[in-house]
Amino acid sequence: MTKEDAQGSTAEEAQSKKGLKKQQKEAEKAAKKAEKQAKLAADQQGTEEDDFAKDQYGISAMVQSQQKLDRELVRVQDLTPEKADKVIWLRARVHTSRAKGKQCFLVLRQQQFNVQALVAVGDRASKQMVKFAANINKESIVDVEAVLRKVEQKIESCTQQEVELHVEKIYVISQAEARLPLQLDDAARPEGEGDEDGRATVNQDTRLDNRVIDLRTTTSQAIFRLQAGVCMLFRETLTNKGFVEIQTPKIISAASEGGANVFTVSYFKTSAYLAQSPQLYKQMCICADFDKVFCVGPVFRAEDSNTHRHLTEFVGLDIEMAFNYHYHEVIDSITDTMVQIFKGLRDRFQTEIQTVNKQYPSEPFKFLEPTLRLEYTEGVAMLRQAGVEMGDEDDLSTPNEKLLGRLVKEKYDTDFYVLDKYPLSVRPFYTMPDPSNPKYSNSYDMFMRGEEILSGAQRVHDAQLLMERAIHHEIDLEKIKAYIDSFRFGAPPHGGGGIGLERVCMLYLGLHNIRQTSMFPRDPKRLTP
């Protein structure tokens, strides 16, 4: 074709030699381009023709429930050597993909489990299929038909170490965008390791901004499974003890614990508050003869503190019970519940604990049964022995709490203990004063790894005394009239306490930030997602 063109142009002698040359060059260029395009087209045609496996892969149409397939999908965690040599279907995410010549290795992930899959050119898969598999974006969801094979050498990087999948069909069900805001491997990198190797780590805010992806990491999966476990064990233990689960309103008319840190919400023509705790309502349930109650629900604190352990909304596990003669019956009930939770976690959630430990190493949680109980004055004496200067009736500061936790751990080797008999002045108005020493009260805090998780007390169940205490604390009696009135018609002696779910999880696992154990944390600086 080029030659013919050239010949045709020689006939045109009117043109100058320079022009001729230019023309010639342009023509050549055009010709080359055409040739390339033709080749590409031919190639494409060729592949389409050659690809015997074109039905074995692709991007499937959006699932709009067009058909109900009777196909059994196997879970990744069930892929064991016993199922070897069977053809199975499964749906999983593409965790990583790595193409190498004629084969492509994929790691398929389902929750905290993953398995290696292999697409290799052969009589079932074509070259194009391998190429397709290698180009699937990370985090896309795929359906795979494959043969399960045992492997000679353990695959260290996967949870299913003894098997791999030989892929025969692969379809993309939902495609992820090519650019991920954070890499899962970076988010799951063990603490400290990233800094040493100069590898990337993901900071807290990036994680929380892209919480959906962050929650996919095996660590996050384990944390929230364990959190569900805490709730389950809490309910299970208390139900067995004869407690009744109750639901309390979260929009309330008056602040329950002091007035300072409540959220005000507009409520039609007036304003209302978000409950700081179900305190008053669970007490009313006791007065209503429910005997022993608990509730699991959100509580709100408008504290503008940006610390590792404060949230503005968290889940409260609240207990309230009537007792016979001594409020230590309540302490015994609560501590036993906690011990049952710890035991349950230790025995039933060991894999989750191990998983979290891989990324955030910590010592296993230790506890005593029955739980150690110390008195506040003893705690103060221990701190003074350690050189801390504090008054008898001062509240424990956070560093002192931690120091006391260390001292107790050193001596008793327990991460969980109760500090009893707090000074009356640092407790809310409804706390029962100590019968022998008016400076102290029948109240207690519980600590895990030196941080407070529960605070509770015997409550004043006598309307007259309650009014006196409220006046002493300069609380407007009008606002808590309904509360005081509920004690006028006979109230059993009772006590209780409230536990922060997120704190329990954080401290049980030895994590350092409460945002790690809150799925969508709320703090003074974060309202989304």
Place this chain on the structure above:
Amino acid sequence: MSMYQVKPIYEGGTKVDLPTCMYKLPNVHEQRASSCFSEHAHQNGEPDSAVRALEARQDEIMRKLFELKAAVDGLAKTVATPDADLDLTVSCSLASPSPTACTFAGTADLDTLLGKDLGALRDIVINANPAQPPLTLLVLHGLLCQRYRVLSAVHVHSSVSGVTPQLLSCLGTRHADGSARHLFQLGFTLIWKDVPKLQMKFSVRNMCPVEGEANVARFLFRLLSPDPSDAALATLVDGWVDTAFFQLAEGGAKEQAAALRSLNAALGRQPWLTGPELSLADIACYCCAVQSGATAAAAAPTHVQRWMKACENLGYFSRAKLQ
């Protein structure tokens, strides 16, 4: 209440020839002595802590003086009679002012023994493996309870599971006042824990943990009565305690048999292992013998059998009958 009595410096009854030209006054010293006495009586056996501290200090000074006197006496004797055995004389003169340790009646003031109480309960924490219950310590706990107001607690550490109810109630039933910790003089906290060796923690800041049942037993026994100041006797007791733990409890059949023979020989000469009085040696040997089952068979030598019976007749030894 004291280990020994010191002669009053002023005899109340001493008659002094006073001139009769002036008027008479009552004896000042007599008055003070009696008022002091009445104060004691008034407090009903619980003297003021300041008075106690003073007494303790005085006792300490007196003890040191006696020691010094004894040592000087001994030296004087060696100088005067070069043949005399120094050690013997010293130990004799030391032993004379103090009654034997085994009476459990020494001045065991917790403040002087364990240091001043700053508001925290003086809690002795013992970590023991449930596979090897520390019987000796249980017996000693019984003795401590007779002596002091002891708050006893048994806990199970998360490192072990399936502790039998017997072990959980091995310190007896809970005290009725168990809820008010400040009412107690001493805490005795037994934690069943997965430890290779029994461990005692008392003051974690000033004291390293004490390891081994024998050593903890020695520590606890000192709370009951001070170490015998007779070095020979102290050594003898120590020797028996070691025999108990190394041969009776941990030794093989041969060692056990040998230990029983020597027990028998010693008990043939005297009612208790170290003399006329019960001592830590008896407690340790009895408990180790019971634990190892060395005396379970009726084959135990006669003196040992008699002695075991005698031990069992003392109430607090029943604590050792765990299994």
